[in-house]
Amino acid sequence: MKKIVVSSLAALAFSAGTALAADPPKFDYGAGAGIVSDYLFRGVTQSNHKPSFNAYFEPRWNINANLQAYAGIGYETIRFANDATAEIDFYGGLRPTFGKWAFDVGIWYYYYPGGTCFAGTPACPATLLNGNVIKKDVSFYEFYIKPTYNFSDSFALGMTFFYSPNFLNTGADGEYLSGTFKYSFPAFSNGVQVYTSGELGYQWLGTSDAFYGTTIASPLGGGPFPNGINYKDYLTWNVGLGWTWKVLTVDLRYTDTNLSRADCNAFTSDHTAVNDHSFSAINPTGVGSNWCGARFTAKLSIDITSTSFK
Numbered sequence: 001m002k003k004i005v006v007s008s009l010a011a012l013a014f015s016a017g018t019a020l021a022a023d024p025p026k027f028d029y030g031a032g033a034g035i036v037s038d039y040l041f042r043g044v045t046q047s048n049h050k051p052s053f054n055a056y057f058e059p060r061w062n063i064n065a066n067l068q069a070y071a072g073i074g075y076e077t078i079r080f081a082n083d084a085t086a087e088i089d090f091y092g093g094l095r096p097t098f099g100k101w102a103f104d105v106g107i108w109y110y111y112y113p114g115g116t117c118f119a120g121t122p123a124c125p126a127t128l129l130n131g132n133v134i135k136k137d138v139s140f141y142e143f144y145i146k147p148t149y150n151f152s153d154s155f156a157l158g159m160t161f162f163y164s165p166n167f168l169n170t171g172a173d174g175e176y177l178s179g180t181f182k183y184s185f186p187a188f189s190n191g192v193q194v195y196t197s198g199e200l201g202y203q204w205l206g207t208s209d210a211f212y213g214t215t216i217a218s219p220l221g222g223g224p225f226p227n228g229i230n231y232k233d234y235l236t237w238n239v240g241l242g243w244t245w246k247v248l249t250v251d252l253r254y255t256d257t258n259l260s261r262a263d264c265n266a267f268t269s270d271h272t273a274v275n276d277h278s279f280s281a282i283n284p285t286g287v288g289s290n291w292c293g294a295r296f297t298a299k300l301s302i303d304i305t306s307t308s309f310k
Helices: 008-020 261-268
Strands: 027-036 052-064 067-077 086-098 105-111 140-145 148-150 155-164 174-184 193-205 234-245 248-257 295-305
Touching: none
Parallel strands: none
Antiparallel strands: 027 052, 027 295, 052 067, 067 086, 086 105, 105 140, 140 155, 148 155, 155 174, 174 193, 193 234, 234 248, 248 295
8 A cells, every 4th residue: 555656765755856856847757666575554564475566657747846746556466365466556646845845745546456355244255264354345545745844955854644534445534644754875976876764653543334343352351342443553663775776776674563463453354364362452352463563675666757768
């Protein structure tokens, strides 16, 4: 769910370039592709800790030197608990700049085709071995705003805010707020430029609909919650080091969250989760997931615009 053109790194890089560029072409585009060792979205794996391929295409219209409109489509390989193996993203918005301030405002739709419903009910007879349940369709949309202040060509601080009224089609609303930074070191004589970047974010989650409810009380005293569970809010962070050369980027990153294995299982419906006596107020089964734990990732990507070949 978190793609290369909306990651904290890509957003900061684009914002800095937009805010400081002069006389951009009227029509432009961004396009790229890459592979990452684990596709993480706000600290949670979307690819079952396996490598993921991604690609995007983003036409852009520079209305004037300080305002850009854009739309885009993206693709990622995933592995969800409902057997969905692809994410297709449709998004669009505006990027205004005011001096050293750059903003990005828009809407993003996450589409996950090919899913299967798992619940063990007459309407949804398939089951997962660990007892987790998940809907066939977990597609959803978010509104977002991302302001960035570019102190210089080298250093920028940013903030992101996302809101969905139905996060992952669970029935729960979701808000995500984060702070980001990026610092680019002076380029070497061969054109290689090293950077460091990071993000500290918090994900708020509401209460699911009855599909994800539980009629079992937790040994810890929670529940039962037949009408839906109140997902655990959580903190996530990442920090990384990377380098660019022409259109190539290599990014090495460490990511983690403070979600327990029990609350991670309740949130993700992880089909690989096992019964390891991981209990919480909203997870009475003892099944725990490692989809939200610490992870080191490596990514190789290619990003181009209309000026890349000039």
